[in-house]
Amino acid sequence: MTLPSQDIVVQTIGLTRTFGSVTAVDHIDLMVARGEIFGVIGPNGAGKSTLIKMLTTLLPPSSGTATVAGYDVVREPAQVRRHIGYVPQLLSADGALTAYENLLLSARLYGVPRQERTPRIAGALRRMGLADAANRVVGHFSGGMIRRLEIAQSLVHRPTVLFLDEPTVGLDPGAREAVWERVLDLRNTFRRTMIVTSHHMDEIDQFCDRVALIDNGRLVAIGTPSELKARVAPDATLDDVFVRLLAGGKDTGDSYGDVRRARRSAREHG
Amino acid sequence: MVTSGAPADRRESTAEITAHPSLADYATEVYAVAAAEIQKLYHDPFELFTRAVQPVLWLMLFGEVMAQVRGVASGNLPYLDFLSAGILAQSALFVAIFYGIAAIWERDLGVLQRYLVSPAPRSALVLGKAISAGARALSQALIVYILALLLGVGIDLQPLSIIGVVFAILVGSALFSTLSLIIACIVKTRERFMGIGQVITMPIFFASNAIYPLSLMPVWLKIVSRANPLTYEVDALRSLMLVKGTSDYGLPLDFAILLGTTAVLTAIAARLYGRMGY
Numbered sequence: 001m002t003l004p005s006q007d008i009v010v011q012t013i014g015l016t017r018t019f020g021s022v023t024a025v026d027h028i029d030l031m032v033a034r035g036e037i038f039g040v041i042g043p044n045g046a047g048k049s050t051l052i053k054m055l056t057t058l059l060p061p062s063s064g065t066a067t068v069a070g071y072d073v074v075r076e077p078a079q080v081r082r083h084i085g086y087v088p089q090l091l092s093a094d095g096a097l098t099a100y101e102n103l104l105l106s107a108r109l110y111g112v113p114r115q116e117r118t119p120r121i122a123g124a125l126r127r128m129g130l131a132d133a134a135n136r137v138v139g140h141f142s143g144g145m146i147r148r149l150e151i152a153q154s155l156v157h158r159p160t161v162l163f164l165d166e167p168t169v170g171l172d173p174g175a176r177e178a179v180w181e182r183v184l185d186l187r188n189t190f191r192r193t194m195i196v197t198s199h200h201m202d203e204i205d206q207f208c209d210r211v212a213l214i215d216n217g218r219l220v221a222i223g224t225p226s227e228l229k230a231r232v233a234p235d236a237t238l239d240d241v242f243v244r245l246l247a248g249g250k251d252t253g254d255s256y257g258d259v260r261r262a263r264r265s266a267r268e269h270g
Numbered sequence: 271m272v273t274s275g276a277p278a279d280r281r282e283s284t285a286e287i288t289a290h291p292s293l294a295d296y297a298t299e300v301y302a303v304a305a306a307e308i309q310k311l312y313h314d315p316f317e318l319f320t321r322a323v324q325p326v327l328w329l330m331l332f333g334e335v336m337a338q339v340r341g342v343a344s345g346n347l348p349y350l351d352f353l354s355a356g357i358l359a360q361s362a363l364f365v366a367i368f369y370g371i372a373a374i375w376e377r378d379l380g381v382l383q384r385y386l387v388s389p390a391p392r393s394a395l396v397l398g399k400a401i402s403a404g405a406r407a408l409s410q411a412l413i414v415y416i417l418a419l420l421l422g423v424g425i426d427l428q429p430l431s432i433i434g435v436v437f438a439i440l441v442g443s444a445l446f447s448t449l450s451l452i453i454a455c456i457v458k459t460r461e462r463f464m465g466i467g468q469v470i471t472m473p474i475f476f477a478s479n480a481i482y483p484l485s486l487m488p489v490w491l492k493i494v495s496r497a498n499p500l501t502y503e504v505d506a507l508r509s510l511m512l513v514k515g516t517s518d519y520g521l522p523l524d525f526a527i528l529l530g531t532t533a534v535l536t537a538i539a540a541r542l543y544g545r546m547g548y
Contacts, residue, residue: 056387058547081389090380096310108302109388111295137313153384 085154144175303398370454
């Protein structure tokens with residue numbers, strides 16, 4: 001893909017992370033353009049969350065480089081953090097605070113000027129369909145409401161790139177659709193770049209402009225959902241792509257040790 | 271491949287936060303973390319009441335009995351007066367020393383990751399947590415003060431003395447909550463933390479001047495106690511809180527040791543806190 005350099009928002013070159021003898025992310029080269037919704041898919045323990053953690057500066061790479069919004073994740077982590085929003089796979093809203101207080105905390109941590117905090121928080125709540133729940137304690141929210149609040153939290157400082165790690169995990173179909181509606185709205189209105197991981201292939205197919213398929217820390221395939229599907233069969237679904245492209249690369253099947261390692265790293269590293 | 275959708279709103283599409291953070295920004299970030307913790311207490315103050323049981327028991331059971339025995343040479347102070355400052359420091363210590371477990375809890379939930387992806391310096395996050403530990407401890411101080419007054423302890427109620435006590439409690443709580451955070455960053459699981467929390471709380475409390483003076487101790491224990499920051503917190507509290515209280519080491523030394531130790535621990539915790547997100 002050739003793009004004007006100012007339109008490349010995320011770029012990784014040979015990005016690698018090892019944990020002891022396990023290579024969680026293995027020499028990944030990626031480029032994500034401004035305004036893209038970029039999907040990252042792969043089996044549990046493939047390295048998706050480790051990749052996201054390196055791009056969000058939570059985890060230093062073992063080797064290789066990554067730039068986000070034009071800043072190097074190792075040399076300029078504070079600048080990277082100013083320009084990204086991150087919705088972790090885990091629960092990041094504080095259940096003991098109200099929605100408003102959660103957003104106020106984010107606004108203060110991200111240096112949103114005092115006079116702008118209230119209008120921005122109100123705007124984020126409205127955009128995420130939570131205006132009526134502003135003063136309720138989050139512990140009483142439904143899963144879908146919490147996810148939307150977490151997206152609102154990651155938006156108050158108007159980031160260039162938004163990282164969504166399994167944003168619809170554990171949500172019912174109605175709540176999943178509501179989350180995606182808001183994500184699309186953000187991209188279409190503000191041209192935010194989104195990097196999304198998901199296990200729901202139908203969502204990735206429907207909403208992502210391009211997809212990277214990762215397995216064992218390596219980039220197995222990258223392209224638009226149509227391109228990936230066309231590689232497998234004329235009438236293939238993204239589920240078929242997932243199964244066929246991953247199976248093609250491995251003829252031995254997972255050993256007990258592989259499964260155990262994958263589960264452990266999925267648990268420890270998301 | 272790259273679809274732009276509706277025309278971009280330039281105003282909304284840039285992160286326009288100042289590139290050079292000021293001291294005011296730092297203060298806002300510290301305050302943001304502390305304020306969130308205090309808001310949580312406001313929503314659910316139950317823990318403040320349950321935590322108050324322990325200092326009440328120490329003063330009313332242990333204190334009343336030991337005062338009758340007259341077994342502890344507490345200098346010119348009645349034993350209950352002597353003890354009340356120690357129990358005040360102890361109740362603040364007990365709040366602070368289990369603070370790390372909240373950090374582990376936040377890590378397991380995912381709340382920590384949210385703090386760590388923010389541009390706020392790690393030290394601001396650590397300090398904010400430390401100050402909130404102080405705020406929790408101050409609620410304990412109020413209860414100890416009320417009880418001590420009821421028991422006839424000669425409490426110094428002059429505004430300057432009270433401000434001094436508040437400051438000593440805030441610094442002492444910041445010190446021990448940050449120590450706790452460091453332990454949490456190292457051990458990483460709640461189970462291990464609980465074991466270590468128990469193991470260190472007892473020596474910090476007993477190898478200090480909280481419930482008996484250092485003069486009663488064998489030499490080796492005196493040395494340990496002189497190296498224990500709690501001794502200096504108690505010393506400061508004893509001189510500020512009580513009408514007849516005096517400081518053994520002098521307030522400047524007490525506060526210098528408390529502030530210096532807190533600064534060192536904060537620097538260490540700030541380094542380790544970021545690794546909690548791995």
